[in-house]
Amino acid sequence: MSKFVAALPMYDWPEARGEIDAQWARLRDAFRQRGIDAPDAVIRSNRELPAVPGGIRDGAGKPVAPDPATLPPNELDFHQLWLSPALLFAQTCWGPMELGLAKHVQVVAQPNYDAYEGGQGELYSSALVMAVDGGPSVASPADGKALIPIDLIRAKRFTFNNPDSMSGLIGLTRDLEAMGESLDIFASRGESGGHRSSIVAVAEGRADIAAIDCESWALAQHFEPAAKGVKVVGWTARRKGLPYITARTTPEKIIAAMRDAVVAVERGSEQPLVQRVG
Known part of the structure; x- marks a missing residue:
């Protein structure tokens, strides 16, 4: 079992969950081909987040979020997800990023919105x-x-x-x-x-x-x-659209491999998935 978690929650409507799962399966397989320990499936509840006894802390040791085990198990707290030290890959929004999240995570890539009216590239x-x-x-x-x-x-x-x-x-x-x-x-x-x-x-x-x-x-x-x-x-x-992010502790080698993977997935898909970052 992977030590990491992943989620694609921002457009995870109940009617679209099959498509979200398929999107993650393509990413997961591309990650694994590059030696990344990607989880089998995306998470959709707090109970699926690894417990962090004493709460989540930043690089300086300051508490930034409670232990996920203390939250309502059937809900998914986005901020808890984004701050999880086990986060491999997820979506967020530039609103939270500008309001302080950016210092706790790393950006992997930007989605491509060409398929939607009102979107163009990233x-x-x-x-x-x-x-x-x-x-x-x-x-x-x-x-x-x-x-x-x-x-x-x-x-x-x-x-x-x-x-x-x-x-x-x-x-x-x-x-x-x-x-x-x-x-x-x-x-x-x-x-x-x-x-x-x-x-x-x-x-x-x-x-x-x-x-x-x-x-x-x-x-x-x-x-x-x-x-x-x-x-x-x-x-x-x-x-700029919703960025894909990973934990602040994810090694650069893994981030570089994920960037290569998401580009490969985009090239193999009929619908653009991401724009590379970095």
Whole structure:
């Protein structure tokens, strides 16, 4: 059994888990071919994280997270996953990275978003969605610049997935600031807990607008019935997408081998998987 853990949680919708498992199987096999002790499967709960008696500590010995064994076993705490000393490979978001996670992990590669409207290479953007009103949805700008309908969204109720989300909150905040505006243009702001929940909230009339990253929006159009009740009214600017990361203690030799592996997997796949980093 591998001493490492891996996870691909950011787009791991129940309906897409077969695809996520297949993605990991391709990566796992490529890692193993390069001598990396990759685990058989991705984890999806705190109970699958190795216990760390006394809690997780940083390089200076300072506590940064509790022992995973003390957390609700059937849930998956993303920050606990990202900080695990056993982490071989996982996804995160540049929001948490900018807010302090970056000093505890190492970036392996960047995903490729060419398959999604609003994406280009390692860059992605978020669709601004509101309730359908008979009008057409707005296409993603070819130049990747922000397309924010200020007059349309002013005084509306805004919902976002998480406070540290680049796609759901931070990116839109920065685009508004570049226009001389702020989140104060909204009548209210509320946290939904996830992009899918934000879409449902808008469709059901509990919120008026949300920012949904382009891959989550593609998933919603396939699997979430509430997506039929919303339309795209604008887009945030393109930014670097969700990075693949590993623990801060992972040796450079293993990171280099993983980078080679993910490039090999991309070349062997019909759909681009990653952009190499480093």
